[in-house]
Amino acid sequence: MPDATDRRILRQLLADPGIANAELAERAGVTPASLWRRLERMRETGTIRATESRIDWRRLGYEVEVSLRFTLDKTDPRAFDDFIAAARRVPEVTEIQTFLGSVDLRLSVIARDMAHWQQIYRESILTLPHVTDSDALMLVSTIKDVQELPL
Amino acid sequence: MSDAAFVPDATDLAILRLLAGDATLSAAEIGRELGMTQPATWRRIRRLTEAGVIAGRRISVDMAALGFGVTVFLGIRLAARGRTSLEDFERAVTAIPEVQTVQHVLGQFDYRLRIHARDIADFERILRRRIMTLPGVGQVEANVMLSEERRPGPLGV
Numbered sequence: 001m002p003d004a005t006d007r008r009i010l011r012q013l014l015a016d017p018g019i020a021n022a023e024l025a026e027r028a029g030v031t032p033a034s035l036w037r038r039l040e041r042m043r044e045t046g047t048i049r050a051t052e053s054r055i056d057w058r059r060l061g062y063e064v065e066v067s068l069r070f071t072l073d074k075t076d077p078r079a080f081d082d083f084i085a086a087a088r089r090v091p092e093v094t095e096i097q098t099f100l101g102s103v104d105l106r107l108s109v110i111a112r113d114m115a116h117w118q119q120i121y122r123e124s125i126l127t128l129p130h131v132t133d134s135d136a137l138m139l140v141s142t143i144k145d146v147q148e149l150p151l
Numbered sequence: 152m153s154d155a156a157f158v159p160d161a162t163d164l165a166i167l168r169l170l171a172g173d174a175t176l177s178a179a180e181i182g183r184e185l186g187m188t189q190p191a192t193w194r195r196i197r198r199l200t201e202a203g204v205i206a207g208r209r210i211s212v213d214m215a216a217l218g219f220g221v222t223v224f225l226g227i228r229l230a231a232r233g234r235t236s237l238e239d240f241e242r243a244v245t246a247i248p249e250v251q252t253v254q255h256v257l258g259q260f261d262y263r264l265r266i267h268a269r270d271i272a273d274f275e276r277i278l279r280r281r282i283m284t285l286p287g288v289g290q291v292e293a294n295v296m297l298s299e300e301r302r303p304g305p306l307g308v
Contacts, residue, residue: 002216010212017208049211053170055304056206061156062305067256067263084300091305099224101294106224110304137226137258144245144253147210149219149267 064111071133079130157202222296226260230289239286
C-alpha cells in the first residue's frame with residue numbers, strides 16, 4: 001500500500017505528469033534516490049500502471065469526437081464479450097468503458113469530419129452486436145481534463 | 152505550431168504507437184525497435200512534440216489502491232439554458248476537486264463529467280452537496296464505471 005510519502009509524490013506527479021524527476025523530488029520533499037526507489041516500487045506493485053504519451057488527435061486532423069452509449073441485450077451471456085471484441089477492431093475507438101447503471105457500455109470514437117463520422121457510424125458502429133439501444137453525445141469542448149486526485 | 156493538421160508518415164505512426172504504450176521509452180530504445188539511429192529518432196520525436204501531436208503524458212494509476220474505489224460518469228442537463236448559466240455552471244463545476252473531466256456536449260445531455268470518489272457513500276455526498284447544488288443543474292444521470300480500456304486509436308498497423 002502506498003504510504004504518505006508515496007501519496008505526496010503521486011499528488012505532484014498527477015498534477016504535472018510531464019514533470020522532471022529532479023523537480024518532482026523537490027516538490028515532494030524527498031531525495032532523488034528515494035524518489036527513484038519509490039517510483040520503481042510503485043511501478044512493480046502496480047500502483048503506477050503505465051505512463052503513456054497523450055496524442056492530440058485534433059493535431060492529426062481528427063476534428064470530431066463522439067461519446068457513444070449503448071444498452072446491450074443481457075439475455076445473451078456473450079453480449080459484453082462479443083461487443084467489446086468487435087469494438088476493439090474499430091481503429092477510431094479510443095476508449096471502452098463498462099458501467100453499472102442505465103448505460104452498459106460507452107465508446108469514445110474519433111473521426112476526421114462529419115462525412116468520415118457518418119462512414120464510421122454506418123460501417124462500424126451500427127454493425128456492433130447485441131445492441132438494444134444507443135445514443136450519441138457529440139463533443140463541443142473540453143472544459144476540464146486533469147488527472148489530479150484529492151489525495 | 153501551424154493550424155494545419157500534421158500529416159504523419161509510417162515512421163511517425165510507429166513512434167506514436169510505441170510512445171502511446173510507454174512514454175518513458177528513450178529515443179535510443181525506440182530507434183532500436185524501428186531500426187533507426189538515436190539522433191534520427193530524437194529529431195522525429197521532437198518534431199511530433201513541437202507540432203503538438205505528442206501532448207504531454209498520462210499517468211495511469213491504480214485508483215482503488217489510492218483509496219478511490221469508485222469512478223462515476225455523469226450526464227447533466229441544465230434546467231435553464233442561456234449563455235450566463237453555462238458560464239456559471241462551468242466555473243462552479245470545474246472547481247470541484249473530485250471532478251476530473253468536464254465536457255460540453257450536444258445530445259441528450261449538456262455536459263458529461265468524470266468523478267472519482269472514495270466509495271459509494273462518498274459519491275453520494277459529492278452528488279448531493281456538490282453536483283445537485285450547481286447553478287442551473289437539471290436532470291442528472293449517473294453510471295458507475297466497472298472497467299476501462301484505452302485503445303491506441305487510428306495509428307495504422
